[in-house]
Amino acid sequence: MTVILEAHNLVKSYPLGGRSVEALRGVSLSVSKGEFVAIMGSSGSGKSTMLHLLGGLDRPTSGEVVIDGVNVSQLNDEQATLTRRDKTGFVFQFFNLIPLLNVAENVALPFLIAGESLGQHRQRVQELLALVGLEDKAAHRPDQLSAGEQQRVALARALAPEPAILLADEPTGNLDYTTGTEILDLIWDSCDRLGQTIVLVTHDARAAAYADRVLVVRDGSIREEIVLGRRRDHEARALIARLAALGL
Numbered sequence: 001m002t003v004i005l006e007a008h009n010l011v012k013s014y015p016l017g018g019r020s021v022e023a024l025r026g027v028s029l030s031v032s033k034g035e036f037v038a039i040m041g042s043s044g045s046g047k048s049t050m051l052h053l054l055g056g057l058d059r060p061t062s063g064e065v066v067i068d069g070v071n072v073s074q075l076n077d078e079q080a081t082l083t084r085r086d087k088t089g090f091v092f093q094f095f096n097l098i099p100l101l102n103v104a105e106n107v108a109l110p111f112l113i114a115g116e117s118l119g120q121h122r123q124r125v126q127e128l129l130a131l132v133g134l135e136d137k138a139a140h141r142p143d144q145l146s147a148g149e150q151q152r153v154a155l156a157r158a159l160a161p162e163p164a165i166l167l168a169d170e171p172t173g174n175l176d177y178t179t180g181t182e183i184l185d186l187i188w189d190s191c192d193r194l195g196q197t198i199v200l201v202t203h204d205a206r207a208a209a210y211a212d213r214v215l216v217v218r219d220g221s222i223r224e225e226i227v228l229g230r231r232r233d234h235e236a237r238a239l240i241a242r243l244a245a246l247g248l
């Protein structure tokens, strides 16, 4: 198994009124190519902080992150931004689409940011829209879509540059049960069919049950690891019950 993402002893402190808040207290992990890892924990446990460091959106106070063989901790800001753009795709809880761009343009955003045109990538954008079932919505603007459709656009956009790793922070947090399931199924498909590596942050046991492996975070540390393996019966009640019993 090729390791695609590594964290070594990550510490993150935030200064707060003369004191400091220790959001992460020494986190180490390793994710294999094609693996689906969920990071689970209650509010304030450090999940988003961890995901931001893993994706190079923020820097650790100490420790190292290695993405696809590149030690991002040793890069300057500009190099780190380029590595992040090349290697990672992000999906957030609040979709973060650009309101003035239509669906196709939003999906093509990573290319537009890189100075390329939608025309150059029209076929890729079509493929992605087909992947998320939005072929007929290419010309819509985000405010003309449902929440679930908006998250599907965000997912297509994150996958557009074929990132080594897809990082998702509570991607179903603003969706109802059925729509959330659709998004989780799409994320799972991109892992199972396309071999996409996934790191998904959630406090929802149902979402975590999609993963091959669940890391449970408490107070800024990984306290437990649950290996589920690749499964197709996501809704398996026994598993969910086991995760729910953790009381997160």
Ligand SMILES: Nc1ncnc2c1ncn2[C@@H]1O[C@H](COP(=O)(O)OP(=O)(O)OP(=O)(O)O)[C@@H](O)[C@H]1O
Pocket: 014, 015, 016, 021, 022, 023, 041, 042, 043, 044, 045, 046, 047, 048, 049, 050, 203
């Ligand atoms: N910019 C910041 N300044 C100060 N403290 C922060 C900052 N960002 C996060 N924290 C603190 O770090 C801790 C971890 O925050 P984090 O956002 O990672 O939690 P989380 O597990 O993602 O929570 P949630 O489930 O509510 O999103 C919390 O105690 C939070 O208050």
Ligand SMILES: [Mg+2]
Pocket: 047, 048, 049
């Ligand atoms: Mg969070």
